[in-house]
Amino acid sequence: MFGFHFCKVSGMSMSPRIPENSYVFIVPWLKVFNLKEGSLLKVFHPRYGCIVKSLAQVDRNGLFWLKGHHKTSVPIEKLGPVGKSQIQGKVLWIFPPK
Amino acid sequence: MLYNIIAKLDKKLKFPVVKAHCDIPCKIYDPISAQIAVLTVIRMVDLLDELKAKSVLTLDEQAQFLRLVNQKEVHGLKVKEEINVIWGDYIKTPQLTQFPELHDLVHSIMLTSSQAKQNINRDAALKLLQQVNRFAEIFWATKQVPTYTAVCPYPPAEKLIYPKL
Numbered sequence: 001m002f003g004f005h006f007c008k009v010s011g012m013s014m015s016p017r018i019p020e021n022s023y024v025f026i027v028p029w030l031k032v033f034n035l036k037e038g039s040l041l042k043v044f045h046p047r048y049g050c051i052v053k054s055l056a057q058v059d060r061n062g063l064f065w066l067k068g069h070h071k072t073s074v075p076i077e078k079l080g081p082v083g084k085s086q087i088q089g090k091v092l093w094i095f096p097p098k
Numbered sequence: 099m100l101y102n103i104i105a106k107l108d109k110k111l112k113f114p115v116v117k118a119h120c121d122i123p124c125k126i127y128d129p130i131s132a133q134i135a136v137l138t139v140i141r142m143v144d145l146l147d148e149l150k151a152k153s154v155l156t157l158d159e160q161a162q163f164l165r166l167v168n169q170k171e172v173h174g175l176k177v178k179e180e181i182n183v184i185w186g187d188y189i190k191t192p193q194l195t196q197f198p199e200l201h202d203l204v205h206s207i208m209l210t211s212s213q214a215k216q217n218i219n220r221d222a223a224l225k226l227l228q229q230v231n232r233f234a235e236i237f238w239a240t241k242q243v244p245t246y247t248a249v250c251p252y253p254p255a256e257k258l259i260y261p262k263l
Contacts, residue, residue: 006104011118018118023104042116052116068118095101 003029004092007042009052013068014040017054022096024052028089040091041066043082052091053079127188129234132180133258135173136230139214140223140254142170147218174215177226181207181233193240203233227256234259 004027012020018040026042035041039055043066053066056076063081068074107113146166149159185204194200207229213222231247238245244262249255 006108006113007116008108008113009118010115014118020118023101023108023113024116048117050114050116052118070118073118095104097101 003027005089007050007052013070013073014052014054015070017069018052018091018094019096022094024091024095025093026089027092030090030092031084031087035064035087035090040094042088042091044086044088045079045082046086048074048079050088127184127237129180129184129230129237132177132184132230133227133234135176135180136223136227137250137254137256137258138173139170139177140220140227140256142166142173143214143218143220143223144254146170147220150218170218171215174211177211177230178208181230184233184237188237189240193236196240197236200236203229203236207233224256227258231257231259 004025007024007026009018009020009022009024018024024040024042031041035055035058037055037057040052041055041064042050042052043064045051051066053068055064056067057065059065059081061081063083064087065076065081066079067076146163149155149163149166152159155163181204185200189200207226210222210226210229213219214226235245238259238261245259246262247257248260250258
């Protein structure tokens with residue numbers, strides 16, 4: 001509605017960068033710009049639902065490979081690639097719990 | 099302070115949740131699925147051998163032949179998957195230090211499983227069972243669970259390693 005929204009993060013696969021129970025400020029339209037490796041993205045994943053992950057690589061087919069930051073994160077090959085249409089926004093700010 | 103404000107807003111507006119998924123180890127590992135899959139491969143080979151003895155197959159027998167081959171293929175693949183999961187998710191440095199043969203053993207299981215899938219060969223299937231049994235023995239040893247060998251109480255009546263719980 002406002003071109004941005006907040007989401008609450010559950011799970012610890014993105015810690016320490018995004019600790020569990022953080023709030024993230026998502027800007028959907030930022031995905032139209034060139035996304036760089038390391039960008040934090042909100043993605044609709046067909047198996048895992050709405051997830052927040054870090055962009056690992058854009059392959060030559062234009063598909064986006066995602067990864068977590070924690071050692072327990074679902075591995076990159078298990079997540080598989082996603083298309084740009086599945087990206088729901090870019091994380092602009094992180095508000096970690098105290 | 100900002101966090102508290104957003105948290106208060108969250109209580110009112112119910113922000114959507116994004117999951118930062120973890121591949122949490124469920125710790126439920128058991129080689130018995132792989133062992134039963136090998137037994138199925140052996141059983142399929144036995145049933146295929148029965149068909150092999152006939153000079154002409156009826157239509158029903160041809161259909162059965164296809165089903166048996168298909169099941170042999172499926173369970174051969176299942177052996178690989180089950181062993182791979184335990185090897186990839188459960189086996190770590192302490193287990194490898196304790197049993198340095200593990201990598202070679204798993205690789206051998208993969209090769210023998212392919213061999214059992216490719217041919218109607220009881221020897222290959224039995225070799226696979228032997229390797230998977232050894233894997234099961236090591237698996238339970240890493241958990242300090244003693245094992246015993248017993249003949250499974252159903253066809254193909256081959257020896258299996260069971261945990262003594």
